[in-house]
Amino acid sequence: MKEVLDFELMHKLARQYGLDQVLDESALTELRLLEADKGETICEKGERPERLYFLVQGKLKIFTTLPNGKSLLLRFSTPLALVGDLELVNGREANNTVQSVSRSLLLAISYRAIQNTYVENPKFLYFMLSQVTHKLHTFSNLSSLNMLYPVESRFASYLLSIIEQDAAASEEIQTSKLTELADLLGTSYRHLNRVIQDLCGRDIIRKVKRKIVIQSIEELREIAGGNIYE
The missing domain is CATH 2.60.120.10 (Jelly Rolls)
Structure with missing residues (x-):
């Protein structure tokens, strides 16, 4: 991914999706605007992510690789979607691969910039909880879709x-x-x-x-x- 050095657009997108309301001032200054090309990998299964991503434009495809080497589609994500949120909390490697379906824009912040302060930010914790709840609901529906x-x-x-x-x-x-x-x-x-x-x-x-x-x-x-x- 390449960084887009358009700070006006970056701040506009952060405000548009309410990130200025859930991130503290120090975290907002660490945000970066990144562009992913069609088919570009954002996060790969087995990797240990170093950033939390906020999808603000475009669409992402999330899939996992099975033990037999085949891939299984899990879901598509549209704005506002998070990538790396679970790994931020549990510190583990990514379970799934995330790819950009089309040209996508993502706001990114390094784990280093927020891992010591996010637990003290109730607005951010509530925001993360709502995102995780949505993911669990979606994955539950997709399990039925794939099986039935x-x-x-x-x-x-x-x-x-x-x-x-x-x-x-x-x-x-x-x-x-x-x-x-x-x-x-x-x-x-x-x-x-x-x-x-x-x-x-x-x-x-x-x-x-x-x-x-x-x-x-x-x-x-x-x-x-x-x-x-x-």
Whole structure:
């Protein structure tokens, strides 16, 4: 990630998301504005993070790696989302990998700058508690999604999660990436390909070269059952 030296924008984003109300003055002076490119890793499983990140623009994908080497999609995060909050408290290595889905902006502060003072800041502790509660609620819902819902619903949920709110088409999904996507959704490449062909046959999506275009977002939402990875 690269640092964005636009202090006016940094302070504007901090105020926009109320961080000026939960961080003390000394912590605010330590904030840095960082830019992550599409596909860039913010935090990798097994690493020991050194910063707490606040996602203020863009979208992040969170997944974990299973003992068999395959990856499993856990959720997508949109602003305002935290990365490294649990590791700040427990001091352990990261359990999941976090990647930027598109160009993203994050406010970051080093653990060193806040680890000795955050326990004395009740506003910050309440803020952290609300974020952790939201994560637990989301992960509980996604456990049901991965275990109980058919692949068609999971794939529909994935598409709804990766498209931009005002976009008509999803990001490119190349054939080589379908194997990775099948792993993320907890299914086989063959099964996922059958689902894609079926949705194309029903004119819900269509394949244009290496891109999947959504034809009927309402039908896609019905298939997802309102359960998206967010």
